[in-house]
Amino acid sequence: MAQMEQRGSTNMTKALEALSPWLENPRSIVNQVEALVLAAAVLLLFQLILCSCRRQSSNAFIQAGAWVSYTMSFPLVTYTLGMMQTSPVKNVLYPVWAVSLFLVAGCTNAVTSYDLDDNKQWKKHLFEVFQYALYSAINIKLLFPYSTAEVFNLKAKYFKSMSITPVIVILNLIVLLTNFVKVISCWRVGVDFSSKRVAEFMRKQAREDRPSVFNPVAMEGYRYPIRCGRHKSITIDEVWKLDSTLFRSGASTKLKDSCLSYALFKLLRRQYHGMECAEAGLPETRDFVLKGLLLTEDDHQIERAFRIVEVELGFYHDYLFTKYIIIRKREKLFFAMLLVRILLISIVLHYVTRNSLAVMTAAAIIEVQTKTVDTIITVLVLTIILMVEVLQAAFYLASDWAKVTLTKRYLSNQCYRGNACLEKIIVFISKVTMFRYWANQIGQSSVISDNKYFDRHLQYVIESPPHSLAMLFSSFSLGKRTTRVSICSPVKRAISRSIKMSKDPLTNGKSSLDHNGVLRGFSWALNGQTQTEIMLIWHIATEYCNIAQPNTTETGEVQDMKCHREVAVRLSRYCAYLIDSAPELLSDYMDTEIPIAKMMQDMRKVMGKCTSIHAKFEVMKHLEECEGEEEEEEDTMFRRGVKLGKQLDCLDAALQWKVLEEFWAETIVYIAPSDNVNGHLERLAKGGEFLTHIWALLSHAGIRAINRVQDKHTMPSHPSEENV
Template sequence: MESVFPKFKHKMQKRCKRMNPEDSETQMEKIDALLAITAAVLVFIGVSGSFRRRCSNRAFAMVAFAAYTLTPALIAYTLGLIQSAQFCYVRLPVWATYLLVVLGSVDSYTAHSMEDIERWKSFKVDSAVKFILISWMIATYAVLAGPIVCILFIILFIKLDTRAQALMLASNSVMQKNYRSIADYMSTEHQWSDSSDEDPATMKGYKYLVEVADKANVHSLFSTAKWRQKAAHWLDGCAPHYRQSLEVTDEVVTIEKVWNCKGRLLSVSGGDQDGRLKDLCLSFSLFKFICLRFTGYSLPPEAHNKLWRLIQHMLSEENGYERVFRIIEVELAFLFDLFYTKYPVNLHRRRSVYRLVLLPLVVAIPVLFLYDAISYKWEIKIVESVLLTMSILVVELTQFGIIIFSEWAKVTYICKYVRNERWQRSRFVGKLIEILCRVWLVKPWGRQLRQYSLLKSYSYSPSKWIYNGLTAGYLDQKRNGQKQIARTNLSKEVKMAIARSLGKYMEKGQASLRLNGLSDEFSWACDLETTTHVIMVWHIATTFCEHEVPCAQLSQEHRDNFGIATKLSQYLAYLVAFAPRLLPGHSCRSGYIFDCAIGEAMGLLGGSSVSMEEQIQKLKEVIDNDEQCQETIVGRGARLGMQLVNGAVDKGRIWKVLADFWADILLYVAPSNETAAHAKYLTTGGEFVTHVWVLVSHAGIMRDPPGGKQYDDLERS
């Protein structure tokens, strides 16, 4: 390192204090080890952070949480060691600055949960304290404050500020302020056109906002040759409602403008033959509707009716259900990025300039270190400085690539294309944007359904070595019977079933029974005490039918219904066992009912050595002989299963009834005001019920029937 700062050598030696060489060596080894761990954590979080939204692996989630949680403490401890070191090296201020760069460096992992977002002020205070500490250390080693430290210091300041801005943007109070104007606009947007003038095919009359430029080009009053900048045209509200309105100028991009763009990029015969680029903008526009739900704003029924007509049009197309769910997938990807990443902030015009300026600086630092190491044959320990800066380089280049191919960036490219007629005439620009928009580095989500079977898992007992009173404060505790079975892929048949049931009145499965002419026989099983009762009773009955009328005996049509019924049955049972907050009723009560059902199964069916054949036989005996057990959840499920097997006209009809029922019940449980719960599960791969929640939210579908009757004793409307 003397080769980089030769003129500081004498001053360094005068400032260094004498100490035991062995103590010095030990302290250096500690610092070296901690810096190596920090570099590894930075690379892990920076590269893999964006995959949280589609990865449901429990081990990955735990490692990511540990890395996110322990990094600040690790950095604080290492800074303390560096500060208390009784020897001086040029690399110490570099290392200290590097550690704080790490704290604000990861664009794809700014927060782990919604609770972290609401503590954004604490993060700003903590960052400011660490920033002051680093400033003091650099001032102490003023002789060492070379160009490398200054560059790292600039990066440090910008990154910490960017992360603080990202957390603040996602906080509830700031979101309410930012979306107030959009709520006012969307409340009146439906009034701009009559329903007879709307055309969902061409999006005529759909002035849903895609992007409102912060700055609009306005012709100067003093010169015909000059242009000046003016803020976007949000007009103040007037009495009595005081609703803000928006002057839709050329700088405001709406869905209608995107569909009517004449450029080749968005034409069916050009770069958007499958319509996915236009649908990307539609997803971003509808994502704002979901943000309104999170901020507590509501829209009038007319606005939902207009959007419902659009959804109906899309569902009427060939494979329209695929398009609808693909649009919702991207909406939730935008929502995840808003809450848990810096992408919305980094793509702001000013922040984009910062990143472009910083990128060559970040690349130059490791290159300078590497050149110096080769030229002057550094000692081995100095190579650590190169490795540390190289870790920043790897993360920066990876995240830069993710950002330019992110959904946020793609919408920005398309909106600029729609605004700029010159770009629309350029074949090169259109092709370049098309290439950028066709690359998907991270899929929106994993498209899997988690599964649970009570009759297969009731005898499970969690390990007391892992789940006990000592670990209760650190790990989510598992209960008896709480063991998932293998996940399954979300099939097109399941999505088709949901699309077919959409629009029926939500009556906890009663509508499907009426349509199949079986309401009189089976309505008792829909009118139980709580939604949890209904799900578990029908789940046990479905498992009973799965054994008595297996898939091998069915035709292809009925096999599709078999797949729909079994997958949704085990998915709804999974929600009861593992995610009750996403269901109607209080989660604690749902958990208690689940525990009671597990206890009933253990008492009736015995331990883990009992085969499925023996379980089914015991259930049949319960129905025939034990009147008391017939009123339990397990007993009711067995009775319903026997009714289905013995009462249906043919074996195939059983699965038609069950497929329709489970599609209806999933739509019934989806409407919810528990927005935080849905946001929570976005970080662990997402849940299909969240996608259905978005769908029914857009359509304005509510769970409660006319007259305000409650179907659940503790249900939240």
């Protein structure tokens, strides 16, 4: 007996020792919890703003901030809810904080996943929703004075008292339903029945129901679906034919283009799921781009074509990384739940400011009384959440999803036709834009003038490579700092002209060189190596020519030459940027690491300690060509690039830059078609890439993938004596 009493005393002592931190200073626990809740609310606000901006900016702060706000919210919510549930220290505001954290866990409408792989984790997200709901329910129990058996009498006993408890319970259930939207959005990306219907619809159009007349300007005959329902479909040619007041207004062009972008997004989405694109080989598909979107070389026409693609890729980004696709399908439910959440949060806010909450549970706890600072922080948290709710609604209403949805309803229901009120709403919303689609910039890198990023390739050839851990951290980058320049109209014009002049199949610069009558002299620099090696050789040659010729300020023909030069240099440096910072978009990037490393090693050896551009140019200018037995060993991409630069520099300056401009435009068009759909889609959430826009444009012309290996060894990779 004495032994049992001693054991019980020992257990009590251990229990008191375990509780001593809370017994000594229970207020510190509450302070920690409310600080974490406030941090979670602030993260939610940052998540909404930064994740809404990440598709338009590759800025390191925005990309890193979006990643932190998305990634940190889950462990923060889990830890805080667990701390609130396991600790014997309680505060009457815990249920309010718990439901606030539960709402944070569902993320904002601006993000459901940070990258494509997150969408595959929908089962994990579903488990987390139930986990957070359980934690929140346990904390809400603090406000319940009844046992489980008495819960069924709540309507008679408790709800009549107008307590805060039923409000928080209902809010918790509404938040639970809201959080399912994230799970459904992730699940839907992997299992998209809509894309299957679109694929079947286009297959039927291509094989059975092809119209006899096609006009890509008026979209006549182009039955690209805006709505592809089981019983009724709406196609883009119907929108162009419609002669209502709405489509005769000043906003008609923008509305039609938004609808076209949405239809093109639905077509492009099939590639992500590996579905057949039945219309790809049809002549009218190619005409849609060449004789429709790119009909003329007028700057306005070209800007419109690229803007349509921008909006299309904006839809694609939102489909993959946000909740907008689910909200669009259940708009009425979304806004109803939004209004209920705002109402219930406002009621809770009212109770908190009046200090009307009280702990009602009969369980043994250490209750910490609420101070003014607790009330202030709770009010701040709820205010932030209300602000997020209102901003989310505003962002959606200003998005292209709302514009297209209203237009679809206008088209599908005859009673809406001629409705002046609805038409005014659609016109007003069509003019509102809160965020750009992307920054309209391209990255710039240079092997000659700024090669610090290319130096990382040296790890493949140096005798003592850096430690694996150092390599890991060096490769971990949320937003590499690179030089960026705006995509000027001449660049887009050059790309447009190259697409229109492109032959079937596409060539890697041969057509442009042949068009300018210089193919024979430069054919050696186009074959015999990978496409990445070809681009680096021509990039070095372009840099050589750019340094060799000083800038001029004259007008007339020289001004045209300056324009050619600017386009050539920008596209050349963009290709260098792609090789270094976005190699996954290139078909052969896995095979080029060691050749690039050898090129950098050779360049370092040749350049020595030269740092200025002109000093480097003098070294290149007097670089002896490899001859004899040492040629095979020393003739790296760098030396071949210098050879090509010297050869180009012998041309007339005007012809030289015209050749380089057209070569680089054709090269960009040549490397754009790709089977690596995921690589392009991942870049949408990192500020976007100009190459992705060209990839989408070519996809709609029926150019989806090309064989870049077939001509690799058909021509010599070194200049013959007569060509040098």
